[in-house]
Structure formats: structure tokens, C-alpha cells
Amino acid sequence: MEKSKKTNFNAAKEKLDAANQELFKPNEDVVSYSVCKNSQFAIEGFLKGYLNHRGFVTHDEEHLEGLLNRCRALDPKFNKIDMSVIDCKATKIDSRYCSDVDKVSSCFDVADSLDTLLKQMKVI
Numbered sequence: 001m002e003k004s005k006k007t008n009f010n011a012a013k014e015k016l017d018a019a020n021q022e023l024f025k026p027n028e029d030v031v032s033y034s035v036c037k038n039s040q041f042a043i044e045g046f047l048k049g050y051l052n053h054r055g056f057v058t059h060d061e062e063h064l065e066g067l068l069n070r071c072r073a074l075d076p077k078f079n080k081i082d083m084s085v086i087d088c089k090a091t092k093i094d095s096r097y098c099s100d101v102d103k104v105s106s107c108f109d110v111a112d113s114l115d116t117l118l119k120q121m122k123v124i
Helices: 002-023 032-053 066-072 076-080 102-122
Strands: none
Touching: 002 032, 002 102, 032 066, 032 102, 066 076, 076 102
């Protein structure tokens, strides 16, 4: 379980960093697909890492909204995380929603908020 937690957190941090690097480019040069996918996988990694940290098993087929709800059941601090801006939260991670920079920036913001929350909670 400890290995899964570290693996998920490390992967999430790498994906968040990759999305952040892409967002530093001028708007016309940003590859929205890259920001979107990296942000989605970062969100997934942070949520799965937290669940592993608390001793719970996670599964590949779980979607972001379900993972967040599991985290909220364990700690109400996760209620601060607003995934309403993510269109794919209730489905398997998908690229069809990764179209414009503003939309993917919102997805990045959710991933960044999770990173911040987990640091505040001293989980990572």
C-alpha cells in the first residue's frame, strides 16, 4: 500500500509539473490536450494516493468524481475541491473534453488545489 501511495503521488506531481510547464507558454502555443491529460492524471494520482495513504485500495476503472467522493467521506476538507468545471469527472479519463485553454486551465487549477490541500494536510 505504501508503494502505491508513493507511486501515485510521484506520478501526480510529475503530471502536474508537465501541465504547468505547458501553461507557461503563450496561449497560442499551448497544447490544450497536453495540459488536459496531465491535469486529469494528476488529479487521479493525488486522489488515489490519498486513499492509499488512508489504507484503501483503488481500481483502474474508478472515475475522478467517485475518487473525490471517497476522499470526502474520509475527510471533509476535500469538500473544498470543486470539480464542477471538469466535464469528464464522471467518466473514464477522456480527451474529447480537452479543447480550449480556459477549460484545461480550470482542470489544472483543480489538480493544483489538490496538491495544495494534501501539502496543508501534511500527506505529501
